[in-house]
Amino acid sequence: MKFVAVTACPTGIAHTYMAAEALEQAATAAGHEISVETQGSAGSAPLSADDIAAADAVVFAADVDVRDRERFAGKPQVTAGVKAAINDAAALVEQAATAARSAADTPTDTAASAETSEGPGGEPEPVPSAPEPETAVDAHAGAGTRLRQWLMTGVSYMIPFVAAGGILIAVAFLVGGAEIAAVVDGGDFRGVHYDGISDPADLLGEAGIAGVLFKVGSTAFDMLVPILSGFIAFGMADRPGIAPGIVGGLLASAIGAGFLGGLVSGLLAGFVVMGLKRIKVPRGVAGVMPVVVIPLVACFVVGLLMLVVVGEPIAAAQSGMTDWLAGLSGGTAWLLGGLLGLMMAFDTGGPVNKVAYTFGIAALASGDTVIMAAVMAAGMTPPLGLALATVVRRRLFTRAERDAGKAAWLLGLSFITEGAIPFAAADPLRVIPSLMAGSATTGALVVAFGATSPAPHGGIWVVGLVGSPLLYLVAVAAGMVVTCGCLVAVKSIGRRERPARPEPAAVAPEQGLIGAQQG
Numbered sequence: 001m002k003f004v005a006v007t008a009c010p011t012g013i014a015h016t017y018m019a020a021e022a023l024e025q026a027a028t029a030a031g032h033e034i035s036v037e038t039q040g041s042a043g044s045a046p047l048s049a050d051d052i053a054a055a056d057a058v059v060f061a062a063d064v065d066v067r068d069r070e071r072f073a074g075k076p077q078v079t080a081g082v083k084a085a086i087n088d089a090a091a092l093v094e095q096a097a098t099a100a101r102s103a104a105d106t107p108t109d110t111a112a113s114a115e116t117s118e119g120p121g122g123e124p125e126p127v128p129s130a131p132e133p134e135t136a137v138d139a140h141a142g143a144g145t146r147l148r149q150w151l152m153t154g155v156s157y158m159i160p161f162v163a164a165g166g167i168l169i170a171v172a173f174l175v176g177g178a179e180i181a182a183v184v185d186g187g188d189f190r191g192v193h194y195d196g197i198s199d200p201a202d203l204l205g206e207a208g209i210a211g212v213l214f215k216v217g218s219t220a221f222d223m224l225v226p227i228l229s230g231f232i233a234f235g236m237a238d239r240p241g242i243a244p245g246i247v248g249g250l251l252a253s254a255i256g257a258g259f260l261g262g263l264v265s266g267l268l269a270g271f272v273v274m275g276l277k278r279i280k281v282p283r284g285v286a287g288v289m290p291v292v293v294i295p296l297v298a299c300f301v302v303g304l305l306m307l308v309v310v311g312e313p314i315a316a317a318q319s320g321m322t323d324w325l326a327g328l329s330g331g332t333a334w335l336l337g338g339l340l341g342l343m344m345a346f347d348t349g350g351p352v353n354k355v356a357y358t359f360g361i362a363a364l365a366s367g368d369t370v371i372m373a374a375v376m377a378a379g380m381t382p383p384l385g386l387a388l389a390t391v392v393r394r395r396l397f398t399r400a401e402r403d404a405g406k407a408a409w410l411l412g413l414s415f416i417t418e419g420a421i422p423f424a425a426a427d428p429l430r431v432i433p434s435l436m437a438g439s440a441t442t443g444a445l446v447v448a449f450g451a452t453s454p455a456p457h458g459g460i461w462v463v464g465l466v467g468s469p470l471l472y473l474v475a476v477a478a479g480m481v482v483t484c485g486c487l488v489a490v491k492s493i494g495r496r497e498r499p500a501r502p503e504p505a506a507v508a509p510e511q512g513l514i515g516a517q518q519g
Helices: 015-029 049-054 082-087 089-116 133-140 143-176 180-185 200-222 224-237 239-254 258-277 289-327 333-346 351-365 369-392 399-413 417-426 428-449 459-465 469-492 504-518
Strands: 002-008 033-038 057-062 077-080 187-189 192-194
Touching: 002 015, 002 049, 002 082, 002 089, 015 033, 015 057, 015 082, 015 089, 015 417, 057 082, 057 089, 077 089, 082 089, 082 417, 143 180, 143 200, 143 224, 143 258, 143 351, 143 459, 180 187, 180 192, 180 200, 224 239, 224 258, 239 258, 239 289, 258 289, 258 351, 333 351, 333 369, 333 417, 333 428, 351 369, 369 399, 369 417, 369 428, 369 459, 369 469, 399 417, 399 459, 417 428, 428 469, 459 469
Parallel strands: 002 033, 002 057, 057 077
Antiparallel strands: 187 192
16 A cells, blocks of 8 residues: 655654655554654645645544644544554554545445435436545544643743753853853943843944854744744644734733743644634625634733733733742742753653743753753763663673664753663563653752753753753763663662573564664
8 A cells, every 4th residue: 555644743853754764664553554644843835736645544643633634635534643553553544544444345335326326307316425534533532632632732832942042142152251141232240230122233342253143043933932822823723823822922021921921822722723713604794704814803802811811811820930930949849840850851852841841941941950951961861871871781782672772862861852762662660760860860960960951852962051061060960870771770689680692583573663662
């Protein structure tokens, strides 16, 4: 058979391409052909119309909203998350084959009945059209699954603003010192009052390149909440949701509702637009609905709700959470770092990991650089700990796992937690608790040491921007050793070590699975 597939994860960095590779290998192993469109952070090369037309079925392996999904209308569809494609791509391929065979039988029976069935007047009776597969998939998707996909769509579009803005601000601090924020925006710094620079055209002359870097980075950061809100609404209601979502996000920022306000305004905008799209209007009005009527009405309704009804309570909740975080000190602050570390390692780049990362971004946007440091360090630890374990006790791992461990060094240093996926997928009951122990150790130590990171990404490559860099690296190393020690211990209990040269028949299935995941 011929299949097409689309893979997409919130960051579009690792899961997207690992899922694509796993599907390609599984389809080839089953004797099928497959073409995969990766909707990653680097953009995507869309599947051709000929590939889609020739496909027997479609596989969606995505944790976010699939762009231009209407291209696949009428095709049998299988929908799952990217983790399902990475962990068991063969099962998805088999489901696609089953769906294709079922769909191939249904039109044949329908066509035969249409040819032989006539109405009272001698004309063929109309045959009811089958519902589109996408509708059936949506009907069976749980509310929690849909909500997670909508939220992750917003996060996926927000992350480039986070990375660009955060690193630009970090470089500005490195070049111009911590006072550059007061110089550009005004305020007091170490007893000196700065008036700020009101005219952006004067930035380079009065604050130098550091001032320009800070202004550009802070502008990108100012867009975090509007972009999050706008693309949550986009994930729910397509393009008509963008305008009311962004307007709601801007209002959330203006009234101090922050990230919580952005989440709520995005969901409000999406639901309002979805409701407006269901209204039946005359054909002459339908053409202007998506570009005039829906944005106009939705922007007003969302704005009214944010300003009058829900905005202030959300702002109070956001302020209370910020005050609670600010109040954590001494013997309690490390608990938060440990909890974030557990979350970063729990699903190695999945939704729980993204919640912790988004929390770190929110703290960074409010000026708390310690939380971001803990989150990034805890995300580096899982691949590094696993890589170390493959070196310390090679006989406990297959050849494919040892090869994955070599790649995990670079992935871990680059803050790509997904480097741990091949190990977690093959032995989750032993690997995941070990990862969580190591990351919790790292997160707690970073907070206890008071290390800071104004950069939201980059791993070891932005260590020059980290406050207390030596202690930061000590925390990462400690978590790496804890991960390695726990994993070696649990893999050694109650089982013999693998032979140095295992029999091919004993390792071929596992090696094939890990190879697909590592790709």
